[in-house]
Amino acid sequence: xxxxxxxxxxxxxxxVRTLHHYDEIGLxxxxxxxxxxxxxxxxxNLETLQQILFxxxxxxxxxxxxxxxxxxxxxxxQALQLHRKxxxxxxxxxxQMIATIDKTTQYVKGxxxxxxxxxxxxxxxxxxxxxxxxxKLWGAKxxxxxNASFKNNAVGEKxxxxxxKLADLRNTPPESTEAQTAIxxxxxxxxxxxxxxxxxxxxxxxGQMYVADERFTTNIxxxxxxxxxxxxxxxxxFADNNEQ
Amino acid sequence: xxxxxxxxxxxxxxxVRTLHHYDEIGLxxxxxxxxxxxxxxxxxNLETLQQILFxxxxxxxxxxxxxxxxxxxxxxxQALQLHRKxxxxxxxxxxQMIATIDKTTQYVKGxxxxxxxxxxxxxxxxxxxxxxxxxKLWGAKxxxxxNASFKNNAVGEKxxxxxxKLADLRNTPPESTEAQTAIxxxxxxxxxxxxxxxxxxxxxxxGQMYVADERFTTNIxxxxxxxxxxxxxxxxxFADNNEQ
DNA sequence: ATAAAGTGTTACGTAACGTGAGGGTCAATA
DNA sequence: TATTGACCCTCACGTTACGTAACACTTTAT
Numbered sequence: 001x002x003x004x005x006x007x008x009x010x011x012x013x014x015x016v017r018t019l020h021h022y023d024e025i026g027l028x029x030x031x032x033x034x035x036x037x038x039x040x041x042x043x044x045n046l047e048t049l050q051q052i053l054f055x056x057x058x059x060x061x062x063x064x065x066x067x068x069x070x071x072x073x074x075x076x077x078q079a080l081q082l083h084r085k086x087x088x089x090x091x092x093x094x095x096q097m098i099a100t101i102d103k104t105t106q107y108v109k110g111x112x113x114x115x116x117x118x119x120x121x122x123x124x125x126x127x128x129x130x131x132x133x134x135x136k137l138w139g140a141k142x143x144x145x146x147n148a149s150f151k152n153n154a155v156g157e158k159x160x161x162x163x164x165k166l167a168d169l170r171n172t173p174p175e176s177t178e179a180q181t182a183i184x185x186x187x188x189x190x191x192x193x194x195x196x197x198x199x200x201x202x203x204x205x206x207g208q209m210y211v212a213d214e215r216f217t218t219n220i221x222x223x224x225x226x227x228x229x230x231x232x233x234x235x236x237x238f239a240d241n242n243e244q
Numbered sequence: 245x246x247x248x249x250x251x252x253x254x255x256x257x258x259x260v261r262t263l264h265h266y267d268e269i270g271l272x273x274x275x276x277x278x279x280x281x282x283x284x285x286x287x288x289n290l291e292t293l294q295q296i297l298f299x300x301x302x303x304x305x306x307x308x309x310x311x312x313x314x315x316x317x318x319x320x321x322q323a324l325q326l327h328r329k330x331x332x333x334x335x336x337x338x339x340q341m342i343a344t345i346d347k348t349t350q351y352v353k354g355x356x357x358x359x360x361x362x363x364x365x366x367x368x369x370x371x372x373x374x375x376x377x378x379x380k381l382w383g384a385k386x387x388x389x390x391n392a393s394f395k396n397n398a399v400g401e402k403x404x405x406x407x408x409k410l411a412d413l414r415n416t417p418p419e420s421t422e423a424q425t426a427i428x429x430x431x432x433x434x435x436x437x438x439x440x441x442x443x444x445x446x447x448x449x450x451g452q453m454y455v456a457d458e459r460f461t462t463n464i465x466x467x468x469x470x471x472x473x474x475x476x477x478x479x480x481x482f483a484d485n486n487e488q
Numbered sequence: 489a490t491a492a493a494g495t496g497t498t499a500c501g502t503a504a505c506g507t508g509a510g511g512g513t514c515a516a517t518a
Numbered sequence: 519t520a521t522t523g524a525c526c527c528t529c530a531c532g533t534t535a536c537g538t539a540a541c542a543c544t545t546t547a548t
Binding site: 004005006016020036037038039 | 493494495496497
Binding site: 015017018020021025034036037038061062063 | 534535536537538543544545
């Protein structure tokens, strides 16, 4: 059941040029190439393409997608589950935007007032914070088991520092002053270095994702077994205790 | 209440560079610039920025956004309503994707079978057909009242041809053979020239949107008063009568 | 067998910023 | 008042993911 390039393009709704491009960069090499140079795609190729589009939908750059897919430890099921989760969040953001639009409609009419923050609710950052985190952790792992390329940048380095510091504390109570200081550093870091603002609620949610999603858990626990759980608890405590 | 560039950037979740860029291309010029060259943004600027982000979310290119916003006939309320509609559809697509992921999960486990089409349901084209249509009609109008730039490409020309043909028929019954022939040409055109596949159901939905959304109605009726209504009826009839 | 439709490879173009480099500006301290 | 650190500015080149010809070859349909 080999398919020619245009058939594939039409089936999945992308251009022929795009498939050429994916071949060029080695992201999707057709299973067979005839003597005339014609590309023929197999069933397997289609499945890979599906994966590629899943990742693309979540704005992963092609380079990363390539690395992730070629990682022998890549687990399709896990990937699918994470995607599901991220899509659900994307949907929530759309709901937010719709709400913002509705509010704006009233605002334009002069019926209500809107704060500046409200005017941009849901439109803030095109991808959500979890996604950002996922990219870092997952990407980092995919590139190199020892995080080589990740360490090359200052942000990644500092991030690892904090993880390590927290790992050292993971057997103390999460409410301890030391743990809370380290966690507040983490909170600070996220808010200053990632360019996104995390509300305390979001921060708490992020912590919960650390244990709810195996991908996160696995990656975080590389710094020390049980770190994800510890961070989750410490983050929850931090969030609950710093509300005003 | 003038805001400095970084404040704005943080408020809306974009980079300073982005605001620089928007200023460069004349998309968003800050209300005030000090002697030192500092940009100060006003409340009004923020409102424009909100509009820009609305459009960006729907993947309108900046150039088009600029034209749309600077069009004196631009109606913010109408724009908001169309955005709402498009976002709702985007949400539906996300639901589709989630469903596809769920199905794929089962498929990977070997529990069920999946056709190739199914594997890409929801991932097909990054923007939906309505959006595509909206872009064409709206964009065309924004660029030039006489559709100048739109006529320059073959697709647009053919599209106008069909519209005109239909406009000539708009006072005959929509079920007439002539009308149905013209409509089937329209259906053919959409399926072959736009790169998207329209099911009969989708085709019918599109027709209904022609009358439900004033933007569409207004633009279509430029070819002749009442054309939108006529097309809607003819498309509905066509869809209902060609099912098997 | 001949045209129409599809496919190939260069190769330059583009959109929307990212990312420094190098150098002013401003508000708060010491 | 001098200084410092956080912001701000303007170039200007880099990047990602293709779009868009241009031109030649293959396959398929009639």
